[in-house]
Amino acid sequence: xxxxxxxxxxxxxxxxxxxxxxxxxxxxxxxxxxxxxxxxxxxxxxxxxxxxxxxxxxxxxxxxxxxxxxxxxxxxxxxxxxxxxxxxxxxxxxxxxxxxxxxxxxxxxxxxxxxxxxxxxxxxxxxxxxxxxxxxxxxxxxxxxxxxxxxxxxxxxxxxxxxxxxxxxxxxxxxxxxxxxxxxxxxxxxxxxxxxxxxxxxxxxxxxxxxxxxxxxxxxxxxxxxxxxxxxxxxxxxxxxxxxxxxxxxxxxxxxxxxxxxxxxxxxxxxxxxxxxxxxxxxxxxxxxxxxxxxxxxxxxxxxxxxxxxxxxxxxxxxxxxxxxxxxxxxxxxxxxxxxxxxxxxxxxxxxxxxxxxxxxxxxxxxxxxxxxxxxxxxxxxxxxxxxxxxxxxxxxxxxxxxxxxxxxxxxxxxxxxxxxxxxxxxxxxxxxxxxxxxxxxxxxxxxxxxxxxxxxxxxxxxxxxxxxxxxxxxxxxxxxxxxxxxxxxxxxxxxxxxxxxxxxxxxxxxxxxxxxxxxxxxxxxxxxxxxxxxxxxx
Amino acid sequence: xxxxxxxxxxxxxxxxxxxxxxxxxxxxxxxxxxxxxxxxxxxxxxxxxxxxxxxxxxxxxxxxxxxxxxxxxxxxxxxxxxxxxxxxxxxxxxxxxxxxxxxxxxxxxxxxxxxxxxxxxxxxxxxxxxxxxxxxxxxxxxxxxxxxxxxx
Numbered sequence: 241x242x243x244x245x246x247x248x249x250x251x252x253x254x255x256x257x258x259x260x261x262x263x264x265x266x267x268x269x270x271x272x273x274x275x276x277x278x279x280x281x282x283x284x285x286x287x288x289x290x291x292x293x294x295x296x297x298x299x300x301x302x303x304x305x306x307x308x309x310x311x312x313x314x315x316x317x318x319x320x321x322x323x324x325x326x327x328x329x330x331x332x333x334x335x336x337x338x339x340x341x342x343x344x345x346x347x348x349x350x351x352x353x354x355x356x357x358x359x360x361x362x363x364x365x366x367x368x369x370x371x372x373x374x375x376x377x378x379x380x381x382x383x384x385x386x387x388x389x390x391x392x393x394x395x396x397x398x399x400x401x402x403x404x405x406x407x408x409x410x411x412x413x414x415x416x417x418x419x420x421x422x423x424x425x426x427x428x429x430x431x432x433x434x435x436x437x438x439x440x441x442x443x444x445x446x447x448x449x450x451x452x453x454x455x456x457x458x459x460x461x462x463x464x465x466x467x468x469x470x471x472x473x474x475x476x477x478x479x480x481x482x483x484x485x486x487x488x489x490x491x492x493x494x495x496x497x498x499x500x501x502x503x504x505x506x507x508x509x510x511x512x513x514x515x516x517x518x519x520x521x522x523x524x525x526x527x528x529x530x531x532x533x534x535x536x537x538x539x540x541x542x543x544x545x546x547x548x549x550x551x552x553x554x555x556x557x558x559x560x561x562x563x564x565x566x567x568x569x570x571x572x573x574x575x576x577x578x579x580x581x582x583x584x585x586x587x588x589x590x591x592x593x594x595x596x597x598x599x600x601x602x603x604x605x606x607x608x609x610x611x612x613x614x615x616x617x618x619x620x621x622x623x624x625x626x627x628x629x630x631x632x633x634x635x636x637x638x639x640x641x642x643x644x645x646x647x648x649x650x651x652x653x654x655x656x657x658x659x660x661x662x663x664x665x666x667x668x669x670x671x672x673x674x675x676x677x678x679x680x681x682x683x684x685x686x687x688x689x690x691x692x693x694x695x696x697x698x699x700x701x702x703x704x705x706x707x708x709x710x711x712x713x714x715x716x717x718x719x720x721x722x723x724x725x726x727x728x729x730x731x732x733x734x735x736x737x738x739x740x741x742x743x744x745x746x747x748x749x750x751x752x753x754x755x756x757x758x759x760x761x762x763x764x765x766x767x768x769x770x771x772x773x774x775x776x777x778x779x
Numbered sequence: 780x781x782x783x784x785x786x787x788x789x790x791x792x793x794x795x796x797x798x799x800x801x802x803x804x805x806x807x808x809x810x811x812x813x814x815x816x817x818x819x820x821x822x823x824x825x826x827x828x829x830x831x832x833x834x835x836x837x838x839x840x841x842x843x844x845x846x847x848x849x850x851x852x853x854x855x856x857x858x859x860x861x862x863x864x865x866x867x868x869x870x871x872x873x874x875x876x877x878x879x880x881x882x883x884x885x886x887x888x889x890x891x892x893x894x895x896x897x898x899x900x901x902x903x904x905x906x907x908x909x910x911x912x913x914x915x916x917x918x919x920x921x922x923x924x925x926x927x928x929x930x931x
Binding site: 615616619622623626627629630633634643647650654 | 847
């Protein structure tokens with residue numbers, strides 16, 4: 241049933257309002273009728289009855305006054321009664337006119353006309369009766385009895401009839417009013433009970449339509465209030481409660497996601513805080529080191545300052561030393577020129593020595609050839625002596641002397657061979673010495689050449705050195721100034737470092753405070769985690 | 780009695796002069812293809828082709844060093860009661876030694892691979908061992924050189 245709660249409420253009120261309208265309408269109608277009856281009572285019945293009563297009393301008073309006139313002794317009283325009679329007559333006429341105004345129906349008109357007719361004979365006889373009365377005659381009593389009483393009774397009868405008529409009319413009207421009032425009471429009661437029953441019925445359905453989902457919602461909200469975010473309603477309704485349930489479910493999902501994020505974020509925050517704390521501790525240690533280092537640097541800077549001052553003194557010494565160096569370098573340059581000339585002469589001498597070495601090598605070769613020839617001869621001699629000795633041995637006793645000669649020859653040959661060996665050895669040594677000498681001379685002459693070019697280069701360098709040294713002297717001045725500035729700068733650095741040291745100390749304090757703050761943050765984060773962990777999430 | 784001295788490596792050896800025909804300077808011999816390594820070749824001696832044995836090759840397994848003192852010792856080699864000329868290449872064959880054969884004493888070591896090694900004697904420069912030229916060649920080499928007609 242696709243009816244929203246708003247529509248339900250409006251519908252219920254509409255039903256109750258309609259019933260009340262009907263009830264009110266009915267009651268108004270009844271009251272209007274009662275009002276009309278009342279108007280009739282007020283405009284017709286009551287005035288008519290009143291006027292009839294007045295008529296009747298005036299009529300009766302008239303007769304009483306007439307009788308009193310007849311019984312009166314003196315003239316004064318008679319005159320007073322006659323005045324009263326005239327007043328009474330006028331009052332009767334006035335009452336007659338007033339009653340005429342209340343005449344509406346034909347019966348009343350007829351009675352009124354009859355009254356008027358019946359009153360005329362009495363009123364016409366009234367002056368005669370008064371005159372007779374004045375005369376105190378018995379005729380007056382007869383007249384009263386014969387003439388006045390019948391007409392009086394006739395008119396009185398009509399008046400009584402009019403009175404009764406008006407009375408009955410008034411009773412009829414009041415009876416109608418009572419009946420209408422009873423009917424109105426019944427109608428009002430019926431409509432009131434009907435409206436009550438309808439109101440109860442619609443109220444019951446409205447209550448049922450509201451309280452059932454409201455109960456579900458309340459229970460779900462209580463569950464959620466305890467921190468359990470896993471519950472979902474999933475109400476299949478299209479009214480406001482459906483919307484509310486969807487909202488609740490969406491809120492549960494959002495809250496679940498949010499709390500989940502908060503839980504993960506809490507863990508991340510915690511680890512981050514731990515990292516920050518570790519970093520802070522490191523920074524603190526670093527700041528302390530910086531403070532210590534700054535102090536050391538300050539000491540070093542002071543040393544630099546002192547050293548710079550010494551350097552200034554040293555620089556002036558160096559400047560004078562540089563001038564001396566320039567002078568010495570010029571001397572060295574002229575010495576180098578002489579050295580170059582000597583080197584040239586050494587080169588020439590080396591060349592001649594090399595030529596002599598060549599000659600020596602040739603001679604040694606000649607000696608070697610001679611020695612080879614001698615060696616051959618000695619070898620042949622040895623061979624001959626061997627063969628001779630063998631032959632002499634074979635000749636026996638005859639060859640004995642020859643054998644001695646052969647042995648001697650061989651001994652000489654062997655000595656020759658040994659000598660030639662020595663000579664050969666010596667020649668070989670000479671040759672190797674000469675070749676070594678040649679090589680040495682080559683190397684020497686090479687080195688001399690190199691030395692000459694070196695000397696030349698050194699000379700050039702020395703002239704450059706002289707130029708540079710001469711150019712350096714004015715620079716020394718500027719260096720001197722620079723070093724002085726450096727000394728001043730070092731002092732400033734020392735002061736600045738002292739301030740830096742203070743700042744580092746302050747940084748250490750600040751870091752300690754940060755550390756405390758991080759500790760507190762850590763507590764807060766733990767609290768946050770505990771708080772968030774109370775929430776039960778959907779699995 | 781006269782002995783001719785020579786060297787094999789660092790050791791000195793002796794051959795009795797009676798066995799020596801002559802001492803000749805070293806020549807380049809004609810090679811004999813297929814012959815054992817100890818046979819250095821053959822050379823012309825007074826019109827006769829004489830086989831040449833390298834003693835260093837025979838005893839030590841290496842060729843004799845080509846020195847001026849390395850010479851050819853011509854010996855009379857006894858084959859079946861007949862003597863044949865044989866050339867021996869010996870290092871440092873430039874001295875003689877005079878000794879009584881009774882002074883030689885047995886070496887005390889018998890070598891089957893070298894039956895030509897005889898008794899020993901010592902002098903101021905050390906020990907000298909007698910080489911018996913008759914037992915110099917192994918049977919195979921001897922037969923190869925002397926039991927066949929020499930092709931000239």
